[in-house]
Amino acid sequence: MQKLFGTDGIRGQANVYPMNSETALLAGKAVASYFKNKSEHAKQHIVIGQDTRLSGDMLVNAVAAGICAVGVDVWPSGVLPTPGIAHLARSTGALAGIVISASHNPYEDNGIKIFDANGFKLSDAAEAEIEALLKSNGAAVAASDRIGRVKRFTNATEHYLNFLQEAVKEQSFSKISVVLDCANGATYQVAPKMFRRLGCRVTPLFCAPDGININDRCGSQHPESLAGRVVAEKADLGLAFDGDGDRLIAVDETGRVLSGDQIMAICARDLKRKGLLKNAVVVSTVMSNLGFGAALKEMGIRLHTTQVGDRYVMEKMRLEDAVLGGEDSGHMIFRDVHTTGDGVLAAVRLLEVMSGSGQPLSELAEVMTVFPQELINVDVSAKPALESIPEIAGAIARIEEQLGERGRVLVRYSGTQNKCRVMVEGPDAVQTRAHCLAIADAVRRALNP
Secondary structure: OOOOEEEOEEEEEEEOOOHHHHHHHHHHHHHHHHHHHHOOOEEEEEEEEEEOOOOHHHHEEEEEEEEHHOEEEEEEEEEHHHHHHHHHHHOOOOOOOEEOOOOOOOOOOEEEEEEOOOOOOOOOHHHHHHHHHHOOOOOOOHHHHHHEEEOOOOOOOHHHHHHHHHOOOOOOOOOOOOEEEEEOOOOOHHHHHHHHHOOOEEEEEEEOOOOOOOOOOOOOOOHHHHHHHHHHOOOOOEHHHHHHEEEEEOOOOOOOOOHHHHHHHHHHHHHHHHHOOOEEEEEEEEOOOHHHHHHHHHHHOEEEEEEEEEHHHHHHHHOOOOOOEEOOOOOOEEEOOOOOOOOHHHHHHHHHHHHHHHOOOOHHHHHHHOOOOEEEEOOOOOOHHHHHOOHHHHHHHHHHHHHHHHOEEEEEEEOOOOOEEEEOHHHHHHHHHHHHHHHHHHHHHHHOO
């Protein structure tokens, strides 16, 4: 039987194993049993949220049934960004929080993300225990008089908005005009409300979810329409979230797209200048651009890197007592406020830097020079060890030798999809793309004969 947990929870095509209602029911039982056994109280609750994809209702109800069967109450919160559920888990005394979402994936996919009572994503060891319970159907069900109840959390959105607003040091951004791309996803209500509360002039985009248009040529993975609208509206910036709202990609006033690394570099410099960058350290992953490390070094900031996954970033942040960390893909963690990546919170922090500095975003972005980078995702039917395949290992070795110290190669499997990600950075864009294509072709030939 396949391993269920990947980089960020369980994920797969909806209504197909493992992301079907049967597995969701068992997952609800396993999660509730795991956390109930660690609690001193006989009966508590678990908060559940979802994004806007078609399969969300089916899976939320299946998970909720499993939780109730173990004797734990369920508080469904409706459509809410993933970081909103993390906050509700820790602020309402919940045993845990569960999000039904496949993040930036297309609508056909869905997933199950889990937070503990303190709002943190689970460790590998905790996931392994839950997976063992799920596969063995080993969760003990409750007696008939102790079955859990479903109690809808009707003001969840307002609860999360108040939390975000409390984190804002400057309460008015009336001079800033912003275009919001909500990816027809979980931020479609929260983000426009939040930035209007803060006084921004807001132009909303992709805020009409229909169950199948989430992430469809929009959001943090596809900021092209946002960039065009920013220029057309003469807006100060654009902000693009992914389907579940834990990522942020920005667009400056000229229409240039800024990555998570660039946003973090801007925020890191601001925090350091204000004496708020604890221990002068930032945490990111191996996917960060070489230019990010160079920029931080120039600012006198140490960079620690982890494997891909914002939960690994957070683990390292706690170990190093860092307040800022994230991923180039747009996950950003502001640990002084939150326990996980939050796209809306990151956007607010970026606006605070802009407002405080009086500089346009294009000027702030000059803090970092982005090395040419090419990323190609290759569909694969299996995931054998890459180093064991001579054709792939040889292609990587040849490119690395040609690049020397002027670039790097990173080839890894996706933790959430059947894809192999080939990333190359180098001194020249044309050469970098050629190198990336060469390795991607080797991967395609070897893994899809």
